[in-house]
Amino acid sequence: MDSVKDFIVDYIQREYTIPEDTDIMNLNYVEEGYIDSMGLIQFIAVIEDEFNITFTDEDLASEDVKVVGKMVNLVTSKMEDQSK
Amino acid sequence: MRSRLADLFYKNAAETPEKLAIWCDGKTATYKEMADLVSRYSNLLIKLGAEYGDHIAIPMNNSIESVALFFSAADLGICVVPLNPSLPLEAVKSAMNAGDIKHVIARSSFFADCEKNGGLNIPGFAICLDKEYPNTTPFQMINEMSDTRPSADHDVDGSESLILTMTSGSTGTPKPIDISQDNKYDRSMAHVRVYKITKEDSILAATPLYHSLAERLVILPLIIGATSILLPRFTPAIWLKCVEEQKPTFTIAVSAQLAQILELLKKPDAPQITSFRSIVSSSALLEASVKYELIDLLQCEFHEMYGASEVSTVTDICFQETKDKQKSVGKPFDEAQIRILRDESESDFDTDCAPGEIGEIAVKTKLQCKGYYKQEAMMRTAMIGEYFRTGDLGYVDEDGYLYFAGRKKELIITGAINVYPNDIDVIIGRLPEIEECAAFAYPDDKLGEIVALAIVPKEDQEINLRAIKTYCARNLADFQQPHKIFVVDKLPKNTMGKLQRMAILDYIRESGLDQ
Numbered sequence: 129m130d131s132v133k134d135f136i137v138d139y140i141q142r143e144y145t146i147p148e149d150t151d152i153m154n155l156n157y158v159e160e161g162y163i164d165s166m167g168l169i170q171f172i173a174v175i176e177d178e179f180n181i182t183f184t185d186e187d188l189a190s191e192d193v194k195v196v197g198k199m200v201n202l203v204t205s206k207m208e209d210q211s212k
Numbered sequence: 213m214r215s216r217l218a219d220l221f222y223k224n225a226a227e228t229p230e231k232l233a234i235w236c237d238g239k240t241a242t243y244k245e246m247a248d249l250v251s252r253y254s255n256l257l258i259k260l261g262a263e264y265g266d267h268i269a270i271p272m273n274n275s276i277e278s279v280a281l282f283f284s285a286a287d288l289g290i291c292v293v294p295l296n297p298s299l300p301l302e303a304v305k306s307a308m309n310a311g312d313i314k315h316v317i318a319r320s321s322f323f324a325d326c327e328k329n330g331g332l333n334i335p336g337f338a339i340c341l342d343k344e345y346p347n348t349t350p351f352q353m354i355n356e357m358s359d360t361r362p363s364a365d366h367d368v369d370g371s372e373s374l375i376l377t378m379t380s381g382s383t384g385t386p387k388p389i390d391i392s393q394d395n396k397y398d399r400s401m402a403h404v405r406v407y408k409i410t411k412e413d414s415i416l417a418a419t420p421l422y423h424s425l426a427e428r429l430v431i432l433p434l435i436i437g438a439t440s441i442l443l444p445r446f447t448p449a450i451w452l453k454c455v456e457e458q459k460p461t462f463t464i465a466v467s468a469q470l471a472q473i474l475e476l477l478k479k480p481d482a483p484q485i486t487s488f489r490s491i492v493s494s495s496a497l498l499e500a501s502v503k504y505e506l507i508d509l510l511q512c513e514f515h516e517m518y519g520a521s522e523v524s525t526v527t528d529i530c531f532q533e534t535k536d537k538q539k540s541v542g543k544p545f546d547e548a549q550i551r552i553l554r555d556e557s558e559s560d561f562d563t564d565c566a567p568g569e570i571g572e573i574a575v576k577t578k579l580q581c582k583g584y585y586k587q588e589a590m591m592r593t594a595m596i597g598e599y600f601r602t603g604d605l606g607y608v609d610e611d612g613y614l615y616f617a618g619r620k621k622e623l624i625i626t627g628a629i630n631v632y633p634n635d636i637d638v639i640i641g642r643l644p645e646i647e648e649c650a651a652f653a654y655p656d657d658k659l660g661e662i663v664a665l666a667i668v669p670k671e672d673q674e675i676n677l678r679a680i681k682t683y684c685a686r687n688l689a690d691f692q693q694p695h696k697i698f699v700v701d702k703l704p705k706n707t708m709g710k711l712q713r714m715a716i717l718d719y720i721r722e723s724g725l726d727q
Contacts, residue, residue, distance in 0.1 A: 142321045143273045143297045144444060145342055147238075161445030166690040167298055173685030 132207075133200045135178060139171060140196070153197030168194070175199075181206040215368040217393050217435055218287035222247055222361060224411075224437040233434060235458055236276050237444035246280065246434070248359035253277070253284040255357040260337040260349060262315060264289040264366040267376070268336075269308055270317040271297035272422045274444050277341070277351070279421075279430045281317070282374070286393055289366055291373040293388070294422035297322070298690040301329050303386075307378045308334070310386040311585065320345045370394035376585050377424050377521055379630060388585035389521050391424070399524045399579050400432040402547055406528055407490055407515070409462060411437035414487075416460035418443040418451055418469060419628065424521045425464060425494065448472040452483065459487035464517070466495040466628035468660045471502050477509050488512040492528070494519065495628040496660045497616055500538065507531065516541055518616060520602050522594070524579035526550065527614045540613040541606075548577035551599055552608055562596055565607060570617045573606045574599035622713045624653040626661050629691045633663075633713060636694070639687050640665065643680065645673040650703050652716040654696055665694035666716050668702055675699050698725050 137152060140162045146152060157163050163171055172183055172193070181203060183193070192198040225233075225247035233246040241249060262268070268285065272278050272294035285292045293311040295304060297319075308316075315336035323345050326332040340348035374396055376388040403409065415438055417429035426442075433440040441458045443451060451473055454460075465473075470493055476482055490513040493503070498516060507514045513532055518541035519525035527550070529542025544550055552565040553572045565571040576598045583591040594601050603621030608614050624631040633651035640649045647668045654664035669675045677697055684693055700723065704715040720726050 138321065141342075142319065143271075144237075144275075159447065159449065161447040161450055164690065166693050166695075169681065169693050170298070170685040170690055173682045176682065177686075 132179065132203050133196075136175070136196060136199055136203070139174065153195075153200070155196045156191075156194050157196060158194040175203060179203055179207055181210060213367045213369055214364050215286045215289065215372075215393055216370055216397055217374070217431065218250075218283055218368075220435040221250070221283050224434065228437060231437070232439045234276055234279060234430070234440040234442060236274060236279075236442040239276055241276055243437075246276070247361070249276070249280045249354075250283040250287070251359045251361045252354045252357040253280050254287050254362050255360075256339075256354045257284060257288060257290065258362055259357070260315070260339070262288065262290055262336070264368075265291070265372070266314045266336065267291045267293055267312050267373075268315045268317060269293040269295055269304075269311060269313040271295045271299070271304070271319070271322050272420070273297060273319075274417075274421050274426070274442050276442070279434070279440065279442065282427065282431060283434070286374055286396075287361070287368070289368040289372045291376060293376045293378070294427075295378060296420070296422050296689060296691070300687060300689055301325055302687075303689060307386045307388075310587075311376050311378065311388050315339075317341065317351075323348060368393070370397070371582075373582065373585070375424075375427060377422070377427075379521065385587065385590075387587060387590060389424070390582040390585040392582050395524075395579065395581055396428070396431055397435070398547070399428060400435060402545055402579060403428065403432060403525065404436060406525075406545060407462060407492065409436065409438065413462045413489075414439040414441050414458065414460040416441045416443065416455065416458075416463035418446050418454075418463065419466060423628075424524075425466070425628075428524075429464060448476045452476055452485075455485055455487065456483045461487055461489050462491075463488070464492040464494050467493045467498040467502075468496065468627045468658065470498060470506060472658055474502050474506055474509070478505070485510055490515065492517050494525075496625060497539075497541070503531070518542065518614060520575075520600075520604075522581050523548070523575045523577050523600050523602070524581075526573075526575050526577060529613070534613075537609075537611075537613050539615060540609070541616050542614060543612055544614070545577070545579070547579050548575055549599075550575055550608065550614060552606060553596065553601070567610045568607055570605055570607045572620050573602045573604045573614070573616075575602060576600070624651065624661050624663055626653075626656075626663060626691060627659040631663055631692055636663065636665065636688060636692050640667065640680070640684070643683060645670055645675060647671075648703060650711055650713055650716060651692075651694060652713050654717060656695075662695040663692060664696040664698065664717075666698045666700050666703060666720065668700055700725065 140157045225243040229244035233243045317339040319342045338348040341351045344350050370393045374393045375391045379387045415433045417426040419426040430440045441460045492515040494517045515530050517525045518527045526548045527542040551574045554563050605617040636651035647670045649667040653661040656662040704712040704719045
């Protein structure tokens, strides 16, 4: 869980450091401009590669993938499903 | 002789030390603080071994430090090569080769990416901006530097390259647009005159600093003693919040942004924006309805301009002053002259079109860049006499007003970013299941155009769209990502077998594939 979160938060900060007082888990990184809609496609591919998971089209259509905490949960649950 | 840009900035700092020089993302610097930062940055670069004429690459974000770097570089006669931070490493490497890069300033993620992919071969130093990273100097070291402007150990006469703007993507030869210090000064002064900018103005830059538009919008205020408002990242909401709080009076925006901002401004709970005295829309023609609604909501002078990075702004029009020329992009700046060239395939090559007749727009201007760095041949091809061929189509009316009529060059412009479709074709064409492919422009309400891709599979090959998207994500920059992918049986070509890129969309629509 922590490594997933660290990886995601690190990636989001490729261009800009997130201010310290930000509620990171509830941060919508697309709305806040840390990654734009074009960069999101890349981000998804990077996560799939890193954690060896696959997002479904439904996952990608949901707003949840744009929120740090929800993305962390989604990735973690996919990793757990795979290890079962 | 010292850099005129740096001298003007330091003079403003001496005259109005307490005035706000720059705001970015909640952080501010007065002229005194900014001058101290610029001096410390210069001293850091000198300490690490930077010399007159060196080229420094930086995957650049919008920050006060990035702006300070431009002025340090000007003062030392150094050239900055700003890169789009989303570029894949292959493109970064080709840009660095094309730009003769000696030193690099970047965030840790950049250095980590480089390390994973065979390392970064540069002869000079590396500075890491956000944390400590092996074999790099932490940017924090700037705090130990003196805030006294370093003495000049080399004349800076203004002809030095200040910025190389990289215009091409991952595989084609990058075209580094070489902008000298004098270019930057002349361009700034032309805009000051045309838009009547004074030191009382707060000037908003809302595009990435690795583009010439934002570079102009941050350098200009600091050399005339005005205030620079730099948006860290663009979303319509961030723009609106910034404008509401910082109250800028002037901006040059790209039209794709304005269309998105209008959507927000029309919402019932939208704030009233009254600070602007003048807004200029650039990069693509703004739809008339968007324009009128914006004028109505923002209650300010509204201009449109036409230009290109190579030649800066060429024409301008103010709508309140020329109500009968609503579809024009205006008349040339005093510095510029335009010709409309007849199609070269006709026998009378390089003759001028009659008023109203569409041809290629060519520009002769005192604001033209130095050239394409070390690509003299490419620049020569782009010139006809003293005129730069823009690759855009247009016509001039009997009163001398220019009208934009499309593009001759095969170029996709998505949210004001130029995408060269051939760069995408080459990368996607490497996939074994693909016979041929072509990227093309697909119309989009928000971004003007988006990148679309038509692919022809090899016989008996299954195409997995998801796998292709993932491949794109890994191998193309974010602005190059195809938003739509169409699988077709063939690509439209002329009788000579040359791809007719402009005809792909029609072909897809005729085939009923564009659902």
